[in-house]
Amino acid sequence: MIENNVKKLLSELPAINPYGEKVTLVAAVKMQSPEDILRAVDAGITDIGDNHVQEFRDKYDKIGSAPRRHFIGRLQTNKIKYLLGKIDLYHSVDRMNLAEELSKKSAEKGITSNILIQINIGKEASKGGFALEEAQTAVENIKALPGLKVEGLMAMLPDTDDKDYLYTLAKKMRKLYEDLKSRDGNIKYLSMGMSGDYELCIEAGSNMIRLGTAIFGKRNYNV
Numbered sequence: 001m002i003e004n005n006v007k008k009l010l011s012e013l014p015a016i017n018p019y020g021e022k023v024t025l026v027a028a029v030k031m032q033s034p035e036d037i038l039r040a041v042d043a044g045i046t047d048i049g050d051n052h053v054q055e056f057r058d059k060y061d062k063i064g065s066a067p068r069r070h071f072i073g074r075l076q077t078n079k080i081k082y083l084l085g086k087i088d089l090y091h092s093v094d095r096m097n098l099a100e101e102l103s104k105k106s107a108e109k110g111i112t113s114n115i116l117i118q119i120n121i122g123k124e125a126s127k128g129g130f131a132l133e134e135a136q137t138a139v140e141n142i143k144a145l146p147g148l149k150v151e152g153l154m155a156m157l158p159d160t161d162d163k164d165y166l167y168t169l170a171k172k173m174r175k176l177y178e179d180l181k182s183r184d185g186n187i188k189y190l191s192m193g194m195s196g197d198y199e200l201c202i203e204a205g206s207n208m209i210r211l212g213t214a215i216f217g218k219r220n221y222n223v
């Protein structure tokens, strides 16, 4: 099933978005076994994204760094040390003190951590991220920190069937992304789109999607 899902997705996903940018598929691997993750990698997945530091640590040795490693979950500052140097792209830098700590720890270790700034585009209390209105200032402030390279933006759209509303939000993200990109050559990723909304997100200009259910099937939270 996983093999088929991956092959189908890879053949059906548009290679480029309407802006001519390559679309990168990141497999969201929370709650998946190392065996299933490796199955997805064998079928063609090049990038995998973790949500939980403990799960990442438990599975790291079995999976390693051959697929590019992304961190897509909410990150507590006291857990940064377990990820440092092992993550190719942090998607979820959602607050100033996380950026500061990641900067400090990266600089101490003599490395540069690549990050995306998370925007709470739906203004949802349940989600982290900077408000759209404060995004430009946040990006400028974070860019000034050592040990970090800001490569773009990440957003999670609200869970609703109102496609027009979702598309409007996705377009706002694209607009912000372009504003930033026009002034900064390092900006290259707009990470937006999950199993329920990725088509709409690509259409609106996302160039990185994070799919879990579409690859691995429905997660079982009761195990």
Ligand SMILES: *Cc1c(COP(=O)(O)O)cnc(C)c1O
Pocket: 028, 030, 051, 072, 073, 156, 193, 194, 195, 196, 210, 211, 212, 213, 214
């Ligand atoms: C779980 C998760 C995804 C994937 O969600 P699906 O709906 O299963 O595709 C994407 N992004 C983040 C941040 C997630 O936590």
